[in-house]
Amino acid sequence: MRNYGGVTSSIGVSRSQPTQPGTPPLVVAHRGASGELPEHTLAAYDLALRQGADGLECDVRLTRDGKLICMHDRRIDRTSNGSGTVSAMTLDALRAHDYGSWHAEMASRQRAAAALGDPDVDNKNIERYAEPTSVLTLRELLTLVLDWDRPRTLFIETKHPVRYGALVEMKLIAELQRFGLAKRPPSATPPVVMMSFAPSAVFRIRRSAPNLPTVLLGENSRYLGYAPTTSGVPAAIGPSIEMLREHPKVVERARASGRATYVWTVDEKADVELCRDLGVRWIATNYPARTKRVFES
Numbered sequence: 001m002r003n004y005g006g007v008t009s010s011i012g013v014s015r016s017q018p019t020q021p022g023t024p025p026l027v028v029a030h031r032g033a034s035g036e037l038p039e040h041t042l043a044a045y046d047l048a049l050r051q052g053a054d055g056l057e058c059d060v061r062l063t064r065d066g067k068l069i070c071m072h073d074r075r076i077d078r079t080s081n082g083s084g085t086v087s088a089m090t091l092d093a094l095r096a097h098d099y100g101s102w103h104a105e106m107a108s109r110q111r112a113a114a115a116l117g118d119p120d121v122d123n124k125n126i127e128r129y130a131e132p133t134s135v136l137t138l139r140e141l142l143t144l145v146l147d148w149d150r151p152r153t154l155f156i157e158t159k160h161p162v163r164y165g166a167l168v169e170m171k172l173i174a175e176l177q178r179f180g181l182a183k184r185p186p187s188a189t190p191p192v193v194m195m196s197f198a199p200s201a202v203f204r205i206r207r208s209a210p211n212l213p214t215v216l217l218g219e220n221s222r223y224l225g226y227a228p229t230t231s232g233v234p235a236a237i238g239p240s241i242e243m244l245r246e247h248p249k250v251v252e253r254a255r256a257s258g259r260a261t262y263v264w265t266v267d268e269k270a271d272v273e274l275c276r277d278l279g280v281r282w283i284a285t286n287y288p289a290r291t292k293r294v295f296e297s
């Protein structure tokens with residue numbers, strides 16, 4: 001088993017520890033292998049796992065009938081052939097649309113790159129780029145991760161502000177309880193990490209599921225003095241790569257306070273190397289296969 005930087009105590013409980021500079025970060029597939037297949041689809045997540053991603057990232061939203069689905073935008077217009085607001089639609093209504101065909105443009109770009117001999121293009125995937133596919137529920141994604149033959153971590157981001165407010169985190173906890181994940185003791189490879197840009201959302205999770213690791217995301221340096229902890233498991237910080245380039249010391253500051261760092265969205269080789277050199281624990285990327293390869297060279 002890979003060393004994830006966890007420390008096991010005498011009673012077998014693992015505590016997160018920040019990563020030391022020079023250690024390759026764990027690679028998290030942002031919305032799945034979304035540089036290659038349509039984001040937030042089962043195919044994109046399955047590809048990321050087959051490419052060896054250490055973790056998967058997803059955004060979750062609540063439907064009108066209280067189901068958690070994986071979707072970044074408030075509306076379905078960009079990533080489907082339909083139109084409408086997720087919070088005003090039932091799961092059945094969302095299922096009436098196709099979430100793969102919008103990616104046809106990506107397929108033609110990839111075909112052109114393959115013709116030019118781009119080693120990062122996997123010909124086998126191109127024909128799948130625009131396959132019809134349904135909306136993905138959190139339940140389906142959790143099942144994929146838990147059924148994988150090696151432990152993998154699902155990073156679940158709740159979006160705010162949203163119509164249903166704190167109900168999103170309540171439903172998330174209920175769903176995790178259904179899988180027996182809400183109260184698990186901390187481990188070196190947690191099956192689930194909760195994230196949000198909203199400190200109140202992170203607080204809600206830490207109050208009701210203190211063992212669940214959390215990441216407080218942020219796009220400016222002001223938030224970094226504030227990453228709530230209510231138990232022995234440190235909350236991690238989640239700056240963007242743009243912010244990290246400007247403020248590389250945030251990683252060291254987080255480390256000094258016992259917190260790990262998660263950086264998004266890291267697609268360029270120089271940025272991947274910067275994260276490694278600084279001791280970032282997790283990097284979220286749209287291209288897990290080529291990002292993993294950086295550490296093999």
Ligand code: G3P
Nearest residue numbers: 057059072157217264284
């Ligand atoms: O992984 C965190 C990152 O996904 C936050 O930005 O807009 O892609 O959800 P966004």
Ligand code: CA
Nearest residue numbers: 057058059157
């Ligand atoms: Ca996200």
